[in-house]
Amino acid sequence: MQDQPTPSEVIGAVAAFLKTVVTAQTTGATSFQARVAANALEMMRRQLDLAPAEDAAELERLKALLGHDGTLADLNAELARRIADGELDLATPGLSDHLWATTMAKLAVDQPTYAAYRAELAARDGGHS
Amino acid sequence: MSSPAESDLERGLSALAGRLAPGGAVANLRRLTAVATQEVWRFELVEGETQTPLILRRAPGGTRVSDTAIGLETEAALLEAAAAAGVPAPEVRYVLRPEDGLGHGFLMDFVEGETLGGRIVKSEELAGARTFLARQCGEVLARIHTMNPDDFPRLRRSTPAELVEQYRATYRASDWPRPVFELAFRWLDAHCPPPPEEMKLVHGDFRNGNLMIGPDGVRAVLDWEIAHVGDPMEDLGWICTSPWRFGRVDKPVGGFGEREDLWAGYEAAGGAPVKRDHALFWEVFGSMRWGVMCASMTAAFRGADPSVERAVIARRTSENEIDLLRLLAA
Numbered sequence: 001m002q003d004q005p006t007p008s009e010v011i012g013a014v015a016a017f018l019k020t021v022v023t024a025q026t027t028g029a030t031s032f033q034a035r036v037a038a039n040a041l042e043m044m045r046r047q048l049d050l051a052p053a054e055d056a057a058e059l060e061r062l063k064a065l066l067g068h069d070g071t072l073a074d075l076n077a078e079l080a081r082r083i084a085d086g087e088l089d090l091a092t093p094g095l096s097d098h099l100w101a102t103t104m105a106k107l108a109v110d111q112p113t114y115a116a117y118r119a120e121l122a123a124r125d126g127g128h129s
Numbered sequence: 130m131s132s133p134a135e136s137d138l139e140r141g142l143s144a145l146a147g148r149l150a151p152g153g154a155v156a157n158l159r160r161l162t163a164v165a166t167q168e169v170w171r172f173e174l175v176e177g178e179t180q181t182p183l184i185l186r187r188a189p190g191g192t193r194v195s196d197t198a199i200g201l202e203t204e205a206a207l208l209e210a211a212a213a214a215g216v217p218a219p220e221v222r223y224v225l226r227p228e229d230g231l232g233h234g235f236l237m238d239f240v241e242g243e244t245l246g247g248r249i250v251k252s253e254e255l256a257g258a259r260t261f262l263a264r265q266c267g268e269v270l271a272r273i274h275t276m277n278p279d280d281f282p283r284l285r286r287s288t289p290a291e292l293v294e295q296y297r298a299t300y301r302a303s304d305w306p307r308p309v310f311e312l313a314f315r316w317l318d319a320h321c322p323p324p325p326e327e328m329k330l331v332h333g334d335f336r337n338g339n340l341m342i343g344p345d346g347v348r349a350v351l352d353w354e355i356a357h358v359g360d361p362m363e364d365l366g367w368i369c370t371s372p373w374r375f376g377r378v379d380k381p382v383g384g385f386g387e388r389e390d391l392w393a394g395y396e397a398a399g400g401a402p403v404k405r406d407h408a409l410f411w412e413v414f415g416s417m418r419w420g421v422m423c424a425s426m427t428a429a430f431r432g433a434d435p436s437v438e439r440a441v442i443a444r445r446t447s448e449n450e451i452d453l454l455r456l457l458a459a
Contacts, residue, residue: 029160037437043444073306080306086315096458099309103454106447115376116451 008048015041046109054105061098135160141231142172142185149223150176167354171239183222187234199284199354201225205235207353210280215272217341217349240349242341246375249342250384258346263386265346266335267394270364273350274400276330278358286358288324293317293414296421303424309450310424313417316457322360322407329361336373337383365391365403366411371452372419372445381412413456420449 018038023031055072062075065088070078082088083095090096107117139158146153158172161184170185188201199207202224211218219237243249250259278284287295297314300307333355341349367373369381369388377384382391392403426443430436 033437036441040437040441043441076308077306079308080311083308083311083315089315090312090458099312099458100454103309103447103450107451110444110447114448114451115374115378116371116448116455119378120451120455 008045011041011045011048015039015045043109046112050105050109054108058098058102058105061094061101065092065094065098138170138231141229145223145229145231146174150174152176156180168234182239184219184237184239185234186237187225188232199356201233201235201354203281203283204353204356205237207276207281207356208237210276211273211350211353214276216269216276217347219341219349219351240341242343242348244338244341244351246336246338246373246384249337249340250375250377250380254344255342258342258344259385262342262346263382263388263390264394266340266368266382266386267365267391267396267400268398269347269350270332270335270361270391271395271398271400273332273335273364274329274361278328278330281330281356281358284330284356284358286328289322289360289363289410289414290324292359292363293321296418299425300421303421303428305424305427307424307446307450309453310417310420312457313413313420313453317410317414317417320406320410320413322362322404322410325360325362327401328358331357331359331361331363333357333364334367335364336368336370337375337385338373340383360407360411361401362403362407363411363414365395365408366413367415367418369408369412370415370419371455372416372448413453416449416452416456420446420453423449 015038018034018041022034023038026034059072059075062072062079063069066075066078066082079088088095104117104120107114111117135158139155142155142158146155154175156173156175158170161169161171168185168187168189170187172183172185173180174183186201186204205221205224208218208221212220219240221235221237223236225231225234243252243255249255278286293314300310300314332350332353334352335350339350339352340347341351368383368391371378374380374384380386381388388408392408396402423442423446426439430439430443
């Protein structure tokens with residue numbers, strides 16, 4: 001068992017350092033890139049925090065959709081191939097819900113402030129989904 | 130805080146300034162964008178008492194050119210042809226030559242205004258412009274589509290189906306399964322317009338962020354680097370694609386206007402009648418295209434450009450996945 005503080009906590013602290021100290025004491029491209037770097041670290045922190053549970057849920061949905069066991073990578077590749085071949089489409093029960101859930105989980109890590117994602121979250125809170 | 134590369138650039142430009150104007154000198158050289166794929170510099174050309182603000186567009190480091198870009202010499206020629214066609218465009222002052230020692234690029238007039246999409250959709254100063262900007266974009270596009278493609282024989286010519294195949298191949302080369310993209314490609318195959326009756330010169334990146342905007346509207350159309358020849362409707366779809374709405378998802382045209390106004394401006398200025406289903410095709414195509422471009426940044430990040438910026442753009446692929454779901458599986 002590794003020790004504390006956790007990777008997530010340390011990454012958060014480095015991101016805060018870049019965002020508050022480094023951006024303030026640099027200018028131009030360097031300051032901009034420090035902000036980009038801070039955002040990248042915060043994204044990785046969200047992934048460390050959120051991905052285990054989301055990946056497990058995605059795997060369960062894939063097993064149900066495809067009707068057999070497998071790894072997340074293999075089942076995802078199979079789903080992509082079967083959509084490309086036209087075997088599965090939006091009329092397939094569960095496919096639309098699966099794609100939505102998987103995509104929302106990605107956005108929660110990659111870009112939680114993206115306007116389209118916020119709009120979908122708000123619609124879901126409003127009971128539309 | 131000038132790097133060795135920057136000193137070389139300043140020396141080269143100063144020598145050039147002397148040739149452009151007797152006794153001409155360069156002042157206040159500064160880089161305007163931090164974008165990895167292009168260098169944009171601003172400086173003042175000093176001739177005695179007069180100072181002329183100029184822009185240098187240059188391949189990164191003077192030499193690196195991406196595979197899809199048309200080359201800066203062609204881009205300069207397009208800007209000149211655009212201006213002649215009545216498209217707002219900065220005047221090209223000089224195209225770099227090998228003997229200048231500055232690589233590939235050109236000098237153009239600096240046009241005052243705003244290019245940052247986030248400010249264009251929000252700024253108080255541009256509130257008036259936002260009321261007519263969508264229509265004006267349509268008018269400008271109609272003029273772009275009068276430019277003669279035969280004057281640019283080296284531009285890539287592609288039918289809609291060929292473009293779908295091109296991006297599908299790029300996506301497949303990334304070797305990373307994306308079920309949402311697969312769904313989008315199926316939809317694009319099923320809804321692909323036939324080859325256009327008339328192939329037009331297509332700007333290819335006409336969107337909020339590549340337009341210089343002032344309170345009077347569009348002052349300059351910039352970034353012609355992925356111009357090509359094809360279906361003119363592509364340009365009308367691309368400016369409506371979600372990433373260029375800068376948070377204003379309810380304003381389809383660039384985050385500032387309505388599709389109907391864009392189309393009306395286009396048709397009133399002599400553009401071909403807009404087929405609504407083709408316009409939707411190009412909007413879906415736009416989300417797929419930007420998604421594939423983002424996804425391909427992973428290879429660029431692992432290859433020639435291991436910058437944090439590349440990595441972060443690669444992670445914007447999922448934005449396009451949600452946009453595609455909103456379009457196709459709402």
